Amino acid sequence: MxxxxxxxxxxxxxxxxxxxxxxxxxxxxxxxxxxxxxxxxxxxxxxxxxxxxxxxxxxxxxxxxxxSNPLALALSLEQNWHLPSKFAYGSLAAFNMLPKIKTAIFTIRTAGLMRGIVLSWWSPQLYFKAILVALNWSENLAQAMISHGFVEDQPRTFYHQIKITMSDYSWLIGILLVIQLPIWLLP
Structure with a gap:
């Protein structure tokens, strides 16, 4: 609720x-x-x-x-919750690939129709081809990250630092109290 x-x-x-x-x-x-x-x-x-x-x-x-902004969320998870950089940037990359995947599925369906093959939205062949396209993109993304100097398990500096303020902690504690007090007080 x-x-x-x-x-x-x-x-x-x-x-x-x-x-x-x-x-x-x-x-x-x-x-x-x-x-x-x-x-x-x-x-x-x-x-x-x-x-x-x-x-x-x-x-x-x-x-x-x-x-929240996906970039701010990924940066916050990495900086404040100490999630691995690989996970934070991987999730950000996946989020940014969603529109490309949608376009790729449309292109694959259109190419199939040009050959007389109807690929419906439940067709495994459509999603297999989309997965192959996504794997190609992931390889290109990994190469791009390496070429831009991204090295995992190395200390990183941040252009935009995201700080957790006392107001954020106050909201967290307040919400937890609102949720937990009725549970503790109920018989």
Whole structure:
């Protein structure tokens, strides 16, 4: 609920909120049905907990990705949470490749239609070709990073430093208290 409120406060579009509600529905229902109908205990409470947990993960992830700049998020994860540079820049590269992958899939489908081959959105052949294109891009990206002097496990300097302020810590503690106090106080 807090993740949903956070997204609404940051003025996420209704279309994006509906997308976040519909996409995890199938995996959440799968968890619910598996636990409730096919587990030895058939525990309704536990099935509901897992169902809602899927939406918690989705809304928290959306809170990170939809309300912040991807570059600032990657830099913050690297500088403040000490994630490896390879992971931070790899996730940033993957995020920036999404529009290129969409264009590549459109190009692959168009090329197939020119040859009389219909590649629908569920066609494994379409996604196999898209994966091959993405692998080629990843190799080019790795070469570009090496040619620009990126060396892993070496100390790095940052042009733009992202600091965590006392206000950020205050928000974190406040949100945790709002979430945890009712849990501690309930019988």
């Amino acid at each position: 807090c993740g949903l409120i956070y997204l609404i406060v940051h003025k996420i579009s209704i279309k994006a909120l509906l997308f976040l509600a519909v996409v995890p529905l199938l995996p959440a229902l799968g968890l619910f049905v598996t636990i409730y109908f096919y587990s030895p205990g058939q525990d309704l409470h536990f099935a509901l907990v897992l169902f809602t947990r899927m939406y918690v993960y989705v809304t928290v992830g959306a809170g990170f990705t939809m309300t």
